[in-house]
Amino acid sequence: RTALTNLLEQRPATAEPAPTNFEMMLRTASQRIAPAVVNVDTTGEIATWRGWREVGGRGSGVIISADGYVVTNNHVVRIQRQIARDIFVTLQDGRRFRATVLGTDAQNDIALLKIDGKNLPIAQLGDSDRLQVGDWVIAVGNPFGLGTTVTAGIVSALNRSLEGQGAPSGFIQTDAAINQGNSGGALADSRGRLIGINTAIYSPVGANVGIGFAIPVNRVKQVIKEILEHGSVGQAWLGISYADISDPQIRRFLQERLPEVRFPANGMFIDGVVANSPARSAGIQPGDVLIELNGRPLRSIEQMQNYMRTAKPGQKVTLRVWRDGRTFDLTVTLGVRPEDMP
Secondary structure (H helix, E strand, O other), X not given: OOHHHHHHHOOOOOOOOOOOHHHHHHHHHHHHHHHHEEEEEEEEEEEEOOEEEEEEEEEEEEEOOOOOEEEEOOHHHEEOOEEOOEEEXXXXXXXXXXXXXXXXXXXXXXXXXXXXXXXXXXXXXXXHHHOOOOOEEEEEEOHHHOOOXXXXXXXXXXXXXXXXXXXXXXXXXEOOOOOOOOOOOEEEEOOOOEEEEEEEEOOOOOOOOOOEEEEEHHHHHHHHHHHHHHOOOOOEEOOEEEEEOOOHHHHHHHHHHOOOOOOOOOOEEEEEEOOXXXXXXXXXXXXXXXXXXOOEEOOOHHHHHHHHHHOOOOOEEEEEEEEOOEEEEEEEEOEEOOOOOO
């Protein structure tokens, strides 16, 4: 016998060390939220040069009511922009239900599903407005179809924006591992309360690198309320594409091409206007600079995006416009944003 043999045959101590408070916190939080996180499987058809081909998708969702309301991402329930033909929800205990889509919000990447279940495990909804950078969080989902998986991390940043004007701002950024299949799953606080719906990762390699994003649960609540009341979410729409004129790259680009023009120091430079849009109808033109919105100076893209996210179709907005060295006010009646429009 060797020392190694003796070591391998050694029995563990009968009295295990008590888990730390931190370990108990994560265990308890996981046990509270995990049963409410479900697998979402989709099936549909796509057109190919050989004809129609059946394809499938996979993501996660969160049960928010005992009678079967499930929230997930809009992109989880779609196949090539169309609602999937078949959507099934599978619980942690193995129960499987066909799901109906009650409504979607492409701008906020939220979908509300309904399954025919009773006394289902539910997630307790938290308050995402109370989050602070450094708070511990756990992400729960179905990465790569492996089944319910829990990862832990912290809130890395708040009110993050993703690239592209089609994406909203205000995301929770976390370093808790989020991978393919986690979309639509839960981001929970240290007490196991739902504080976000996982939606995206930033990755130059296509896999988790510690930068994930979740939609704050308070925004999710607003979207769900609108879906339940109206069946859809009408996003306010101007019909413009724009860039922050104070951005050094934008400013350098304009100065190189129009050296004789003295542009305002701050504002949104309009580089495109959609035909038949509210902006076009009001007289906004490419090359204009929006310098004020309802009397407030425009100083960042986030400011513009946050206003549009909370505005309603039909609402009137007053814009102060700079054009060729002069300024004037325009009143625009916001329209309903088409899904394929900026």
